Amino acid sequence: MxxxxxxxxxxxxxxxxxxxxxxxxxxxxxxxxxxxxxxxxxxxxxxxxxxxxxxxxxxxxxxxxxxxxxxxxxxxxxxxxxxxxxxxxxxxxxxxxxxxxxxxxxxxxxxxxxxxxxxxxxxxxxxxxxxxxxxxxxxxxxxxxxxxxxxxxxxxxxxxxxxxxxxxxxxxxxxxxxxxxxxxxxxxxxxxxxxxxxxxxxxxxxxxxxxxxxxxxxxxxxxxxxxxxxxSSPTVFWEDYLEIFRRYRGSQSLSIFFAYYYYNLAKEVDFDIQLTLEEGNRVFRQWKLLPDREKKIIEQQASRGGDLACLLLANELYKKQLNDLASATFKKGLSKRPLSVMHIYSVSYILKKILGIRISRLLDDNITQNLIDWYKWKRFQYRYHQRKL
The missing domain is CATH 3.90.550.10 (Spore Coat Polysaccharide Biosynthesis Protein SpsA; Chain A)
Known part of the structure; x- marks a missing residue:
């Protein structure tokens, strides 16, 4: 049987x-x-x-x-x-x-x-x-x-x-x-x-x-x-996700993850950078029992991520025509790491300033966003695309 x-x-x-x-x-x-x-x-x-x-x-x-x-x-x-x-x-x-x-x-x-x-x-x-x-x-x-x-x-x-x-x-x-x-x-x-x-x-x-x-x-x-x-919140899963990335990618790889964590937090608190960083500190509670050396690495990665988030947010703020806040946020992102001016997020912001809001919006809406959407569909959401064919 x-x-x-x-x-x-x-x-x-x-x-x-x-x-x-x-x-x-x-x-x-x-x-x-x-x-x-x-x-x-x-x-x-x-x-x-x-x-x-x-x-x-x-x-x-x-x-x-x-x-x-x-x-x-x-x-x-x-x-x-x-x-x-x-x-x-x-x-x-x-x-x-x-x-x-x-x-x-x-x-x-x-x-x-x-x-x-x-x-x-x-x-x-x-x-x-x-x-x-x-x-x-x-x-x-x-x-x-x-x-x-x-x-x-x-x-x-x-x-x-x-x-x-x-x-x-x-x-x-x-x-x-x-x-x-x-x-x-x-x-x-x-x-x-x-x-x-x-x-x-x-x-x-x-x-x-x-x-x-x-x-x-x-x-x-x-x-x-x-x-x-x-x-309950767009960032409610992020504390767990950061721990997943720490475990399976390593603490030394966390800066980009922190960047997007802080970036999304900032959008929740009306782009208040200080409040963003304070709110973001809650994620460290889950790592209090880690060895001191690893905690130090995570703190360094978080600091780097916070600076990258500022560069990302400067782009977002400029698109919203909050020029003074965009400029201050951009400078904050470079204050500890001036060489980050060569980062793609910095270059993107500088180009927006040079081209002006009208042209940069046109490029974002018709080229940049289309490229991002194409990449997402091709790499991550391809089954939804296949279903429509």
């Missing part, structure tokens, strides 16, 4: 009564020749979530749910946890299945997802991870856009170009599954991460030489809700 695969799925949840029922149904309605072991880890909700979870758990245990696979078990608890990563790990530590994943309490699996994933793992014994595509939906389930994942590329996932992929990253978490044996090789999710724990896990797997295979069909749905942590 062929082996019957078992899925171990974890849902971390906190005060998601409005959505968790639909999430649970997307798991326990999966049909195919497999078993499902489902862990719902509630963080002590007070909005009625517990009643929703219990309702579905009782339906399954009483055999009143129309099961379409070879068996389903639901285990759940409601207690305070240390955050999303901790809740996921609590579930994964109980897992006994062959294939594992997690789905957040407002996201969904597509019908037929498990059947396709089970077949992929059966057909591809070399695969450690299988991941697909999906949809981004709003609060009521309306399609916002398609999320088209890309084949894993370790050099891209560990470079600032990764952040050029706008909101979606290269691997859709809601469409990703991995063998339980992966945990024996690279461990559980890092609980020090609060936003990009999934990205760190994929990069850790790639760094360890594990095989991440993309399949071009829809597996999951990501619900984009106003007020959630994913949308």
């Amino acid at each position: 062929p082996h019957l695969p078992r899925f171990s799925i974890v849902t971390p949840s906190y005060n998601q009564a409005a959505f968790i029922g639909e999430t649970i149904e997307s798991v326990i309605s999966q049909a195919g020749e497999f078993e499902i072991e489902y862990f719902v880890m509630d963080g002590g909700s007070s909005d009625g979530s517990i009643e929703v979870i219990k309702k579905y758990a009782d339906l399954v245990s009483a055999e009143k749910w129309p099961i379409q696979c070879r068996g389903i078990s639901i285990k759940w608890c409601s207690q305070k946890d240390k955050g999303q990563s901790d809740a996921i790990n609590q579930g994964l530590r109980q897992a006994t299945g062959d294939i594992v994943s997690y789905i957040n309490s407002d996201d969904l699996y597509c019908p037929g997802a498990f059947e396709r994933i089970a077949k992929e793992f059966s057909d591809r014994p070399e695969a450690d991870f299988i991941y697909g595509d999906g949809d981004v939906i709003d609060e009521v389930g309306n399609l916002q856009w398609e999320w088209l994942s890309r084949p894993y590329n370790h050099s891209l996932m560990t470079s600032y170009h990764f952040l050029w992929n706008d909101f979606t990253n290269y691997i859709m978490q809601q469409a990703t599954f991995w063998r339980k044996s992966v945990i024996n090789k690279i461990g559980y999710f890092d609980e020090s991460f609060h936003y990009a724990m999934d990205v760190e896990y994929w990069v850790r797997a790639g760094d360890a030489g594990l095989k991440l295979i993309h399949r071009p069909y829809k597996v999951g749905k990501f619900r984009l809700i106003k007020g959630t942590k994913s949308l």
Whole structure:
């Protein structure tokens, strides 16, 4: 008799009564020749979530749910946890299945997802991870856009170009599954991460030489809700991203990452450079236990990144016709490193000043931006382009 695969799925949840029922149904309605072991880890909700979870758990245990696979078990608890990563790990530590994943309490699996994933793992014994595509939906389930994942590329996932992929990253978490044996090789999710724990896990797997295979069909749905942590700030993921870049690129490579971190922070605080640097200091909290030598390197890289950010911001401010502030910001970027006048960001600003606002805007809009857009489409977003052809 062929082996019957078992899925171990974890849902971390906190005060998601409005959505968790639909999430649970997307798991326990999966049909195919497999078993499902489902862990719902509630963080002590007070909005009625517990009643929703219990309702579905009782339906399954009483055999009143129309099961379409070879068996389903639901285990759940409601207690305070240390955050999303901790809740996921609590579930994964109980897992006994062959294939594992997690789905957040407002996201969904597509019908037929498990059947396709089970077949992929059966057909591809070399695969450690299988991941697909999906949809981004709003609060009521309306399609916002398609999320088209890309084949894993370790050099891209560990470079600032990764952040050029706008909101979606290269691997859709809601469409990703991995063998339980992966945990024996690279461990559980890092609980020090609060936003990009999934990205760190994929990069850790790639760094360890594990095989991440993309399949071009829809597996999951990501619900984009106003007020959630994913949308709380354009820079909310940056602390985690900087740590990923430190781990997998090295502390001596961080200046360009700090430059874009400070640049994006400045845009949030109306280009107040002093406030930007003060706000940016919070990222150093996560490195307080590093050796003094490495902390010194990171501080130097941050200082260099801050200067580069000033050069970038000078260009942005000039385009907004804030000429005095642009000039002051440009000078600040050069004050400690005058040779940075040869940097492309400096050259760009100087050319804008020489050409004037009208011509420089014309060049930016019709040449520079078109080149950047072409490069992004060609290098990072090519699957969206291919879909339109």
